Amino acid sequence: MRNTLDEASSPYLQQHKHNPVHWQVWGPEALAAAKARNVPILLSIGYAACHWCHVMAHESFEDPAVAELMNTHYVNIKVDREERPDLDQLYMSALHAMGEQGGWPLTMVLTPSGDPFWGGTYFPPEPRFGRPSFTQVLTSLAHAWATDQSRIAETVTAMTRALTAQSATHPGAAPTPATLDAIRHSYLKAIDWRHGGIGTAPKFPNTPILRFLWQEAFRTQDAQAADAVTQALTAMAQGGIYDHLGGGFSRYATDERWLIPHFEKMLYDNALLLDLLALAHAETPTPLFAARAAETVTWLRQEMRTEGAWAASEDADSEGVEGKFYVWTLPEIETVLGPDTGFFAQHYPLPAHGNWEEKLILERITPLGPEAVEARLAALRARLAHHRNTRIRPGRDDKILTDWNALTIAALTRASAVFAEHAWLQKASTVFDYLLTTLGTPDGRLAHATRAGKISAAGLLEDQAAMIRAALALFEATGSEHRLTQAQQILSATEQHFADPTGAFTMSADDATDLPAHRIRTITDGPTPSGIGLMAENYARLHHLTGSPEARAKAQSILESFGSSPHRLAGSPTLLAAADLLENATTLVLTGQNHALTQAALASPDPATVVLHAHPGTDHLPPTHPAYGKSSPIPAAFICRGGTCTLPVTTPEELRTHLRQIRSLP
Numbered sequence: 001m002r003n004t005l006d007e008a009s010s011p012y013l014q015q016h017k018h019n020p021v022h023w024q025v026w027g028p029e030a031l032a033a034a035k036a037r038n039v040p041i042l043l044s045i046g047y048a049a050c051h052w053c054h055v056m057a058h059e060s061f062e063d064p065a066v067a068e069l070m071n072t073h074y075v076n077i078k079v080d081r082e083e084r085p086d087l088d089q090l091y092m093s094a095l096h097a098m099g100e101q102g103g104w105p106l107t108m109v110l111t112p113s114g115d116p117f118w119g120g121t122y123f124p125p126e127p128r129f130g131r132p133s134f135t136q137v138l139t140s141l142a143h144a145w146a147t148d149q150s151r152i153a154e155t156v157t158a159m160t161r162a163l164t165a166q167s168a169t170h171p172g173a174a175p176t177p178a179t180l181d182a183i184r185h186s187y188l189k190a191i192d193w194r195h196g197g198i199g200t201a202p203k204f205p206n207t208p209i210l211r212f213l214w215q216e217a218f219r220t221q222d223a224q225a226a227d228a229v230t231q232a233l234t235a236m237a238q239g240g241i242y243d244h245l246g247g248g249f250s251r252y253a254t255d256e257r258w259l260i261p262h263f264e265k266m267l268y269d270n271a272l273l274l275d276l277l278a279l280a281h282a283e284t285p286t287p288l289f290a291a292r293a294a295e296t297v298t299w300l301r302q303e304m305r306t307e308g309a310w311a312a313s314e315d316a317d318s319e320g321v322e323g324k325f326y327v328w329t330l331p332e333i334e335t336v337l338g339p340d341t342g343f344f345a346q347h348y349p350l351p352a353h354g355n356w357e358e359k360l361i362l363e364r365i366t367p368l369g370p371e372a373v374e375a376r377l378a379a380l381r382a383r384l385a386h387h388r389n390t391r392i393r394p395g396r397d398d399k400i401l402t403d404w405n406a407l408t409i410a411a412l413t414r415a416s417a418v419f420a421e422h423a424w425l426q427k428a429s430t431v432f433d434y435l436l437t438t439l440g441t442p443d444g445r446l447a448h449a450t451r452a453g454k455i456s457a458a459g460l461l462e463d464q465a466a467m468i469r470a471a472l473a474l475f476e477a478t479g480s481e482h483r484l485t486q487a488q489q490i491l492s493a494t495e496q497h498f499a500d501p502t503g504a505f506t507m508s509a510d511d512a513t514d515l516p517a518h519r520i521r522t523i524t525d526g527p528t529p530s531g532i533g534l535m536a537e538n539y540a541r542l543h544h545l546t547g548s549p550e551a552r553a554k555a556q557s558i559l560e561s562f563g564s565s566p567h568r569l570a571g572s573p574t575l576l577a578a579a580d581l582l583e584n585a586t587t588l589v590l591t592g593q594n595h596a597l598t599q600a601a602l603a604s605p606d607p608a609t610v611v612l613h614a615h616p617g618t619d620h621l622p623p624t625h626p627a628y629g630k631s632s633p634i635p636a637a638f639i640c641r642g643g644t645c646t647l648p649v650t651t652p653e654e655l656r657t658h659l660r661q662i663r664s665l666p
Contacts, residue, residue, distance in 0.1 A: 001033065001071070002078075009451040010080040012048040016057060020067035023078045025513050026087060034075040034112035040145050041114065042074035042138070044090050045081045046107040048397035049251075049264035049313040051322050052122045053105045059125040060134045066125075069135060073142035074109075080096050081106070081206025082312055082401060083449045083457045086508045087521050090163070095119040097162035109141050117155040133493050168520045169502040173555060174581040177219075183224060183570050184216045186610070188346035191228045195257040196235030205236065205561035207272035208525040208533075211607070212277055212573030218606040219580050221666040227561035236273070237292045242363040243326065244348070245385040247299030248314075249273050251527075259363055260356050263323040263394070264316035267304060267404045268528045269486045270296050275411035277417040281606035283665060287368045293415055297424060300408070306398045307450075308434035315394035325394050327359035328384075336382055336387045346382050365654045402439050402459065405431060407528065410567055413473040415601035425477055432470055436486065439463075444493030460532030461507050462496040468538045472545070473661055477602055479590075479613030484545070491538065498531075503557035505532055519648070522571040532558060533574030540582035544610040547625030555582050581608045584664055588655075589627045589645070592635030596612040600652035606663050 001024070005017040005266040012410045016023055024030035026043075034041050042062075046053035060066045068074050081088035081104065102119075108119040123134035132140075144152065158268045187209055190198050210229050217226035235381045236242060240260030250261035250272050272294050281289040304310040330350050334341045341350070347366045355362045368374055376509050395615055408427045415426035438449040439455065448465055450458040471487035474480070497509040501523070507520040523532045539555035542548060559579050562568050569576060585609045588601040601611045605633040614627045621628045626640030636648035639658050649655045 001075070002084060005078060009456045010048075010083050010399060010449075011451070011456045012046060012050075012053075012080040013078055015048065015054075016061060016078055019057065019061045019074050020071075021061050022071045023076050026077050026079050027113075027159075030075055030077050031112065031114055034110075037075065040074055040141065041110040041633060042076045043072055043079065043091065043106075043108040043110055045077070045108070046078055046104045046307075047082050047313070048395060048480075049266070049315045050260065051264070051514035052102050052103075054135075054310075054320070056105050056122050060123070060392065063125070066135060066138075069138050069142075072458065073138065073145075075112075079283040081401065082397070085448075085462070086460055086515065086520065087513075089507060089522065090516070091116055091119065093166055093520070093522075094122075094159055095158060097166065106358075107137075111152070111156060115156045116159055117152050143189065167519070169504055169521065169561040170563070170565035170568070171502070172558055172565070172589075174559035174563055175569060175571055175576055179566070179569065180216065180580065181220070182237075182574055183576060184213065184222065184346065186528040186570060187213060187573075188224050189227060191224075191539070192256060193228075193231070196231040196233075198232075198260065201256045202228055202254050203256055203258065204527065205232075205249070205269060205273060207269070207276060207527070208529050208573045211272070211276055211279075212577050214276065215577050215580060215607045217665050218608065218663045219584060221228065223666040226283075226665050229276065230284075230394050233273075233277060233280055234288065234661045237277075237288055238364045240356075240363045243294065243299070243389055244362045244364060245381055246303065247297075248303070249296070250316075257307050261317055261323075261326075261361070261363060263326055265299075265314040266527075267310055267312055268399070268407055269617070270300065271404065271408035271411045272528070274408075274415055278411070278415040279605050279607060282418045282603045291368065293419060294421075297412070297415070300412075301427075303396070307399045308438065309431050310396040310408055311385050312401050312404060313394055315396065318392050318394040320438060323359075323386065325391050327354075327356065327361055329354065329359060332387075333360070333384065336383055340376075340380055344377070344634075399449050399456070402435055402436075402446050402463040402527070403448070403466040405435055406463070406470040409470040410466075410473040413470075414602070415469070415522045417477065417483045417599050417623065420599065428470075429474055429478075432467075432474060443496075444489045445497060446490070458509065460509075461498045461505050461530070462495070462534070464490055464498065465534035465538060466529075468494070469534055469541075472541050474536065475545070476611040479615065481531075481615075485537075487542070491542075494535070502561050504561040505535055505558075507531060523568055523575050525572060525574050529574035530572065531603075533572055533578060536575050536578035537581060540578050540585070541610055543582065544585045544587050545612055549622075552582065556638060576608065584608055584663070585610050585641070586659065587626050587640040589610060589630050589640060590635070591630055591632045591638070591640040591648070594635030594650075595639055596652045597635055597650070598657060600655045604659055605665075606659065607665070610657075 001022040003023045005013045006021045052410045064578050079087050091104050095102055104472050108116050110116050127133050129480040145480045177397040197203050235258050241253045241258045241261045248265045249266050251266050253264050277289045277293045330352055348362050409432050412424045412428040446459045446463050447455045448459050448463050464592045468487045468490050469601045471483050473481035473483040500506055525529050537553050543551040585608045589612050591614050612627050614630045626645050630638055632648045636650050637647040
């Protein structure tokens with residue numbers, strides 16, 4: 001065997017193509033090789049922007065002695081978790097079932113059939129951190145395979161039972177308001193009211209949870225829920241997790257007050273945070289949120305643009321050092337800013353010995369101020385950014401992922417209305433069309449990943465669900481019927497290939513050929529929404545847009561599929577928000593053409609709002625639908641909820657007033 005990663009398109013796999021390890025790409029050939037040799041599989045899963053993946057590669061995978069041990073006793077497979085999230089989800093679930101904490105790099109040992117029997121994450125070259133060395137792990141597991149396969153078989157059997165149980169549905173009643181109340185209170189107990197966000201260090205944005213809390217604030221008028229969101233957004237927007245010179249949020253902070261980022265930037269984090277910034281700004285216009293939204297979109301345009309869509313991520317490391325591109329010393333800043341350093345330090349603290357490992361991470365400690373102050377600070381940041389751009393930039397993973405791009409399309413569509421940036425809507429539409437053309441298949445499915453013209457992974461439920469959601473967002477924003485048609489075409493393919501008899505969906509399609517026996521079904525949100533949660537939202541939104549009783553029934557079926565599993569629902573804020581959307585949505589029916597009225601409707605701060613453009617001929621809708629027969633001699637909005645509608649509203653101010661009377665923050 002040889003290292004075959006030179007044939008892969010993934011930037012992460014390409015990073016390992018010169019390792020002396022005989023890495024293989026996941027597929028039937030690698031599994032067949034393990035069976036032919038009767039040796040276990042050493043599976044290593046990571047991603048291009050992963051710092052500890054780089055560390056383990058340098059310490060172990062580049063070491064000829066370690067490579068010889070791996071090559072002798074294992075078939076070694078490298079997987080890009082962003083390219084194959086189905087495999088990552090499967091084996092991460094197995095690791096959790098073993099009682100281990102997850103993370104990347106994910107290191108799993110499998111039978112030649114792909115069944116997991118041991119796992120961990122990062123392993124050092126020598127014993128430390130309470131962990132054995134990687135060579136100790138390799139040696140002991142190779143010995144176990146050679147001498148005690150019966151015990152390994154018992155482990156595999158137990159693991160199969162655990163994975164099957166994790167993926168099972170638990171039918172019961174759909175989430176009730178009491179269910180949502182209990183889970184909201186549980187989330188609020190975990191809020192860090194001092195520093196913002198959820199929990200302690202390391203601190204992640206946890207955007208699906210914040211998004212649920214925001215919607216809950218409108219459902220219940222719970223002031224704490226709204227405060228938790230705006231406080232977290234403010235802390236992140238001011239903290240070191242935000243790149244104050246180049247825009248964009250890092251994946252998480254290693255400390256509790258958002259100062260020290262893990263410097264990698266992911267497309268999905270920035271998409272979901274952009275959406276949340278727009279919602280919060282729509283409720284209370286906030287210069288900080290407007291600035292961060294605009295800067296994040298600029299980052300998307302300047303740093304993440306690739307082949308008609310957006311790239312997946314930017315690395316944490318440059319020149320082999322974490323954060324080197326982003327951090328400063330005080331003398332460096334003094335050289336660039338000169339006599340303006342003191343003024344800059346009033347807003348961005350510059351302690352002489354730094355605030356992280358003798359280096360400076362920029363954070364903003366003052367609120368945005370008068371226009372003259374902000375203009376001066378912007379000029380100083382531009383000087384620092386110009387100097388920073390002379391450094392070697394972190395690597396960029398430029399593969400295009402359908403689901404992450406679709407999340408970005410939906411966020412940009414909302415932000416375009418809230419911030420009155422029509423060009424953002426045009427960009428969202430262009431990228432959506434590019435994805436359909438480049439990754440779409442004749443049967444209505446979409447591939448998951450592409451790079452340099454090569455599709456490298458089949459589509460997953462998250463791709464289908466996120467693209468339906470993006471198409472519906474564009475339909476609401478533009479009123480273009482072809483967007484609704486596109487959503488319904490993707491939905492039809494999703495039902496055909498991903499639906500299961502339980503009323504839910506599996507992550508991989510029914511014709512997937514390179515998976516072990518386990519087809520995953522999960523409602524748990526990670527840093528991105530679960531595909532099942534998004535499907536429940538899509539059906540609920542389609543019901544309100546079209547009046548379809550079938551869409552309502554299918555949303556209800558998903559909600560009931562996990563109704564008797566409260567611990568799972570607690571990890572499923574997207575699914576819970578869909579339950580509220582289904583029962584309590586406000587539908588705004590727009591007649592005629594009035595740009596200001598349309599913008600006000602699309603810029604509603606309540607996520608449980610649906611916008612429908614009533615074109616002539618809406619009599620094809622069911623008579624029970626609020627848009628049925630709606631017309632007005634002048635452009636107007638009808639506000640419909642619970643089967644009844646207001647009289648026509650003709651001004652943006654009047655529309656906003658009525659919306660506040662229906663569902664508003666306290």
